[in-house]
Amino acid sequence: MLYIACRTKLTYLRWWCYLVKTHNIIGTVYLIVNVKMILFRKFRVLILMVFLVACTMHIMIDLLPKLEKRAAGTNSGTGGCSCSHNPSEEPRNWAKQQARSGPESGWPNKHTLRILQDFSNEPSSNLTSHSLEKVTGTVDKADSEKRIPLVPGNIKDTGAGKKRYAPGFSRLAALYDHPLYKIDPPSLKDDDTLFSVNTDIRLYPKTAGNPEWHNEGNAEEEEYSPTGGATTESYPNWLRFHVGINRYELYSRHNPTIDALLKDLVSQSITSVAMKSGGTQLKLIMTFHNYGQALFKPMKQTREKETPPDFFYFSDFERHNAEVAAFHLDRILDFRRVPPVAGRLVNMTREIRDVTRDKKLWRTFFISPANNICFYGECSYYCSTEHALCGKPDQIEGSLAAFLPDLALAKRKTWRSPWRRSYHKRKKAEWEVDPDYCDEVKQTPPYDQGTRLLDVMDMAVFDFLMGNMDRHHYETFEKFGNETFIIHLDNGRGFGKHSHDELSILVPLSQCCRVKRSTYLRLQLLAKEEFKLSTLMEESLLRDRLSPVLIRPHLEALDRRLRVVLKVLSDCVEKEGFASVVEDDLRSPHHESGARGR
Ligand SMILES: *[C@@H]1O[C@H](CO)[C@@H](O)[C@H](O)[C@H]1NC(C)=O
């Protein structure tokens, strides 16, 4: 019956199914959330209730024999969610059928297919030797974590005893070894983590005691923990990333999960593709074999192509390499507010056309006169034959950004940026005409207290360095209220022009003259010849599959812009005095909580 739940077209039921199946932690919370949501949908209430009851019964029925077998009590299981045990043959057949009969006749009922595909690529499917290698490769890292339960608070421990760098000199390693990159985050209380992991209940048995049971249906699980046991290692990396999110950061420094997640983004097989609705340009939501999801932005123009001088910032293309570079830049600045992004070369036929259930997307595929595969999808601009995205001949580059937790699990609040542009060819925004605009902002909640204003200053620096003029909104996790970091999503309009420094992006900083001391010191460090932002970026980006991600002039622009930022700051200090410009967020061990008066 869970099987049915897993196949329903209702996304949240499916989510619930696989949360129960693969991880358990959030399962219960999630169920409650679901029930709430269901109550809003009057006409579905009855059916869904039946589903939920049926699912619960199913788990219990499924569990009982196991619990008996296993002498009761070693675990309270992962439930044999049968959705993973019964991989359907349908999708594969369908794919063939589709190939034979073409789009018009080959499309079976959308609803039945939609979900089937998510669960089609399961235990019995082939793991390539490559991905096996990868999985075993990450085990070493996982081992270092094994001793501690996955409590997001254990930020210091997770990085311990881990070799992260290849032998040979690495500036990046030297940077991350610098005391400024070793400042402990505030200690976390219960409500400082996005999800609470129930460590009292051991959901996965550590014993290798019952191999039959283990093999019975959880081959998938084994894939994640090839050592055959263990607790938290069986969480897929994307979930570990979600569980690690807290009030102060999206991920901790030296977190092995992030590197593993980046590898997943590049190597996990893609099981389904959908178009993201809304937005001006085509973006695809890709779902992976381990149920992780990522936002795919295909390459629209080459790295060398600068934004034409007559283009408005809002009509520029989004750049896939900017998304990748922004993640690395944010990490080097030690903000850690951009979700992990990796570049990937995607086979357009096998990994998009053949796995999408979206007829509208499927129909836009064609073969160009040069014999390349192309498609254009559906969106409000640039989705037409003239703006088609073409492969070489069937491979296309793109950026894959790991999804944040589902909005049903962790709501986010969207804030309008106080320094938002007018998005109009002639109109000016208020901040552009009023030099004292910041005084107003400083008195408006939530900028009147806490670190929000300083976080916006950080964001201005980040955006100026990459030349991103398109920061109209930002987001926070609702759970943390006003006292939390801000998430830097959507960086595709950065790195458009390397020959021009857009000073208006720095206006928040030059108008407010406020900066966190930690940011100020790091910027000074990155400007030093021995570190040098451009060299660090270059080294960091070498790890990406699409390296070189940025052409040299863009890297060099970073150093030049960093000097501009420091100049603005030193002018501020000269004008208003160090103490009123630089906010000391490094005072106590609980520096940030101190600053927040918590
Ligand atoms: C796995 O791959 C091999 C060839 O690589 C193929 O013969 C076999 O049928 C595949 N098995 C499954 C279950 O897809």
Ligand SMILES: *[C@@H]1O[C@H](CO)[C@@H](O)[C@H](O)[C@H]1NC(C)=O
């Ligand atoms: C892409 O996938 C198709 C199968 O759908 C295959 O024929 C083709 O060789 C692949 N292209 C590359 C470059 O691997």
Ligand SMILES: *[C@@H]1O[C@H](CO)[C@@H](O)[C@H](O)[C@H]1NC(C)=O
């Ligand atoms: C958070 O900010 C909003 C302004 O957007 C304000 O109305 C609210 O009172 C603030 N909450 C707290 C707890 O300060």
